[in-house]
Amino acid sequence: MKAFLKKEWMEWKRTGRMLVLLLIFALFGIMNPAAAKLTPWLMETLSESLADTGLVTTTVTVDAMTSWVQFYKNIPMTLLVFVLLCSGTFTGEYQRGTLIPVVTKGLSRRKILASKSLLLSGGWTALYLIGFGITYVYNAYFWDNSIAKNLLFAAVCNWLFGVWVIAFLVFFSTVAQNSAQVMLETGGVVMGIYLLHMFPRFQTFLPAKLIEGLALLQGAESPESYYAAMTAAGVSIVLCMAASVVCFDQKRL
Amino acid sequence: MELLTLSHVAKGFGEKEVLRDVSFTIPEHTVFGFVGQNGAGKTTTMKLILGLLLADRGEITLNGMPVCYGNTPTNRFVGYLPDVPEFYSYMTAVEYLRFCGEIAGMTKGEMENRSAELLCLVGLDKEKGRIKGFSRGMKQRLGIAQALFGRPKLLICDEPASALDPTGRRELLDILAAAKQQTTVLFSTHILSDVEHICDQVAFLHKGEIVLQGSVEEVCKSKKTAGTELETERPEDARMLLLEFPFLKPLEKKRLLLEEPERQWEILKFVADHRLALLRMEQREMDLEDLFLEVVGK
Numbered sequence: 422m423k424a425f426l427k428k429e430w431m432e433w434k435r436t437g438r439m440l441v442l443l444l445i446f447a448l449f450g451i452m453n454p455a456a457a458k459l460t461p462w463l464m465e466t467l468s469e470s471l472a473d474t475g476l477v478t479t480t481v482t483v484d485a486m487t488s489w490v491q492f493y494k495n496i497p498m499t500l501l502v503f504v505l506l507c508s509g510t511f512t513g514e515y516q517r518g519t520l521i522p523v524v525t526k527g528l529s530r531r532k533i534l535a536s537k538s539l540l541l542s543g544g545w546t547a548l549y550l551i552g553f554g555i556t557y558v559y560n561a562y563f564w565d566n567s568i569a570k571n572l573l574f575a576a577v578c579n580w581l582f583g584v585w586v587i588a589f590l591v592f593f594s595t596v597a598q599n600s601a602q603v604m605l606e607t608g609g610v611v612m613g614i615y616l617l618h619m620f621p622r623f624q625t626f627l628p629a630k631l632i633e634g635l636a637l638l639q640g641a642e643s644p645e646s647y648y649a650a651m652t653a654a655g656v657s658i659v660l661c662m663a664a665s666v667v668c669f670d671q672k673r674l
Numbered sequence: 675m676e677l678l679t680l681s682h683v684a685k686g687f688g689e690k691e692v693l694r695d696v697s698f699t700i701p702e703h704t705v706f707g708f709v710g711q712n713g714a715g716k717t718t719t720m721k722l723i724l725g726l727l728l729a730d731r732g733e734i735t736l737n738g739m740p741v742c743y744g745n746t747p748t749n750r751f752v753g754y755l756p757d758v759p760e761f762y763s764y765m766t767a768v769e770y771l772r773f774c775g776e777i778a779g780m781t782k783g784e785m786e787n788r789s790a791e792l793l794c795l796v797g798l799d800k801e802k803g804r805i806k807g808f809s810r811g812m813k814q815r816l817g818i819a820q821a822l823f824g825r826p827k828l829l830i831c832d833e834p835a836s837a838l839d840p841t842g843r844r845e846l847l848d849i850l851a852a853a854k855q856q857t858t859v860l861f862s863t864h865i866l867s868d869v870e871h872i873c874d875q876v877a878f879l880h881k882g883e884i885v886l887q888g889s890v891e892e893v894c895k896s897k898k899t900a901g902t903e904l905e906t907e908r909p910e911d912a913r914m915l916l917l918e919f920p921f922l923k924p925l926e927k928k929r930l931l932l933e934e935p936e937r938q939w940e941i942l943k944f945v946a947d948h949r950l951a952l953l954r955m956e957q958r959e960m961d962l963e964d965l966f967l968e969v970v971g972k
Contacts, residue, residue, distance in 0.1 A: 424776030428762065435764035518760045522820055525724050527750040528777045670744045674726060 425528065425536040433540065438506055446548040449499045450555025454563060457487035485564040486638065489572075492556050493579070493634045499552065500583050503545060504590055508603045510537055511594035520674050534669045538591050538662065545583045574644045575634035578651065582631040585654040586611060588661035595668040628654040677702045677828055677858050678723065683732030684882075685718055692718045694882035696732070700828075700875065705854050707869035707890075708862040709962075710879035711970060716862035717757060719879070720830050723860075724754055737827055753826035753857075757833045759817035763806035767798050767816050770805065771823055778824040792819040795849060810837040818849060822857075829853060831861040835868060847872050866962040876962070878969050885969045893965065901933040903958050904941070907951035918944055931958075 433439040461481045514520045524530065553576055560566050569575075586607065593606040611629075618629035626649035636642040678700040685693040692715040700706045710716045721727040723734055725746030734741040736748040761770050768789055775785035793799040796815040801808075808816065814837045821829055831850070835843040850859050851872040863869060869876055870890060877887040886893055906912045909927040916922055916930065919941060923931040932938060938955075945952050 424773060427776070428765075428773055431769075432762065432764060518756065518758070519762055521726065521756055522754065522759070522761065522774075522817075523777065524726070525749050525752055525754040526774060526777050526824060527747070527752075530745050672744075 422532040422536055425523070425533055426540065429536050429540045433544065439544075442503060442506060442544070442548055443551070445502055446499060446552040447555060449495055450552040451559070453491040453495065453556045454488040454559035456491045457483045458563060460487065483564075485560040485566050485568050488556060488560050488564070489569050489638055490635060492553075493575075493632070493638075496552075496579055497632060499548075500586060503548070503583070504586060504607060505604065507541055507544075507587075508590065508594075508607070509600035510541065511591075512597060512600045512603055515598060515672075515674060518674070524674060530669050530672075531666060534591070534595070534665060538587075538665075541587050541591065542584055545587055546580065549580050549583060569638040570640045571637040571644055574647075575637040578631040578637070578647055579634050581651060581654050582628060585628050585631070585658055588658040592661040592665045592668070595665045595672055625649050626653045628657065675702050676700065677737060678860065679733075679735045680719070680723070681733045681735075683719070683722060683734060684730045685715075685722060685727060686730055691882060693722075696879070696882070696884055698877050698884055698887055700858060700860060702827075702858050703854055704874040705850060705859040705861070705872050707873035707876040708860060708879065709864065709866065709869060709876060709966060710862070711864060714879045715882055716879060717832055720754075720832050720860070720862065723830065724749060724752060751827040753821035753824060753829045755814075755817040755821040755829075755831040755834055757836065758810075759813050761805050761813065761816060761820075764804060766804050767793060767801055767808075767819070770816065771819060774820050774823045780824075788823060792822060795819070797845070811839065811842055814838055814846075815842070818846065822853065826857055829857050829859045829861075831859065833862055833864075835863065835865060843868075866966055870962055878966060880970050886965070890962070894962065901931050901958050902935060902938055903954070903956050904930045904932060904952065905954040906930075907953050911950040911952075914948070914950065915941065915944070928953075 460483050464481050520533065523533065557566060557572075566572060589610050590603060590607045593603045597603045597606060614627055614629045617623045618627045624630060625646065628650055630647060630650040631654060633642075637644065637647070676699045680699070681697050683693055683696045684691070696715075696719060708716055708719070718727065722729050723736065723741060725741050725743050725748065728743040737751045739748050741748045762773075765773065771789040771792065772785055775788065780788070790799070793801075796819045798812065798815055798819065801812070805813070805816070814834065818831075818834065821831065829850075834850070835846050838846055847868055850861065853859055854874075873890055875888065876890050876893055878885050903925070904912075904915070904922075906915070906928050912924070912928050912930055916924060919937070921932075921934060921937070922941075923933065925931050932941065935957075942955075944950075
């Protein structure tokens with residue numbers, strides 16, 4: 422398994438995937454406090470032209486919470502980029518036939534699945550930490566992070582949502598033949614969960630609740646109300662991985 | 675000892691039945707040629723042996739163990755060269771072979787020695803670039819190196835010479851013939867001269883069944899001779915023979931084919947009586963190509 426992990430790592434580095442994701446997540450980390458910092462200046466610049474149209478702008482005060490609002494607005498976009506760039510992790514190998522020499526050398530399919538899943542979730546974790554860390558440090562430097570409640574818990578919920586999406590990405594990768602199918606199916610599940618989440622009856626336990634970090638930060642909700650969604654995400658991750666093992670064992674390469 | 679046994683194996687894709695009933699065995703340390711037209715099912719058979727496809731019927735055993743679909747433990751004994759080998763384009767040849775060695779659990783020293791030895795054997799020892807810049811022939815050479823890397827008991831090659839130039843093809847055949855000392859080789863081809871050059875055993879696959887099988891000599895001998903060829907010095911002599919013996923088949927102006935060997939005395943008598951200038955009279959041996967054309971009914 423170590424050999425395949427090393428190969429995966431080399432693939433991330435040499436195909437440029439890691440660099441692109443690193444840049445995007447670092448940029449995302451910087452953008453949140455930058456957007457907050459620039460808001461007063463932007464409002465000031467626009468105030469004159471707005472005054473001509475009859476709109477009166479008042480002085481805007483920004484704090485760490487403004488930056489965290491940006492963070493929770495932008496994180497789904499970065500997750501989407503991550504899924505787009507990683508959707509071909511398995512299917513690219515099926516299409517090129519590169520797994521055939523590996524499997525016919527006796528490497529167990531489960532080790533291949535485990536290596537790829539580990540690197541995907543590990544990559545997400547590291548990149549998320551970078552994005553979160555940059556925003557956190559800038560916010561601490563410019564303002565005060567203590568204004569946000571349950572900051573770490575909210576971050577963990579968001580991270581878990583990412584892992585949940587990755588679990589589906591892995592599962593659909595063991596079923597589908599190309600990356601377009603993987604993206605469509607993963608996107609379909611996430612969209613479906615979002616739609617169900619609109620019904621109040623399902624809101625408490627659907628994983629879509631995990632990205633509502635702002636409610637935690639503002640103290641509108643307590644961590645306890647997220648436990649059901651966390652459990653649901655955990656259970657579906659385990660189920661997805663179990664189904665992936667069965668499907669990948671039978672997959673025609 | 676038999677290394678590989680296929681017993682009544684069948685495989686279809688949807689409506690199409692590719693293999694109907696395939697049975698053959700390969701003893702250890704032989705080079706086994708697997709011959710068939712394009713689309714005859716050679717690749718399908720190989721993929722079944724590798725557990726990459728699920729057989730509809732029949733059994734396959736390799737080194738005494740049954741082959742199963744998906745995660746088959748028998749792949750530990752196999753080296754495989756696909757018809758169009760594809761490797762990780764961002765690696766160099768040395769890195770790829772090291773990766774193969776790590777999968778097989780080799781030590782670092784062992785890996786380095788084996789890489790150097792095999793890259794030299796396939797002529798890629800001076801190639802430092804990444805695989806993405808390799809031609810198809812170079813990939814084929816790397817394919818042979820990776821297939822032989824773990825010293826497999828069975829080396830399966832799917833049309834290994836198809837992308838190589840004549841020199842490369844000759845070298846490859848020499849490598850396969852030399853590999854016989856350490857391993858057993860199963861290779862598919864439709865180039866029959868390659869089979870004649872290096873194979874001990876041959877099997878012809880046609881319409882999903884093995885239509886002919888045995889050692890190359892046995893298979894050639896099992897069929898009747900293709901006839902006797904006559905060549906005269908002058909074309910008019912050939913025409914005279916043809917008029918007298920209409921059962922002769924004209925091949926060229928001065929060449930005729932006799933398919934009934936018992937009548938050759940009549941012809942020889944006629945030649946002597948009429949003092950015809952006969953250049954050559956030769957029994958034509960049926961080679962694999964004639965045999966192949968005969969079994970596929972063309």
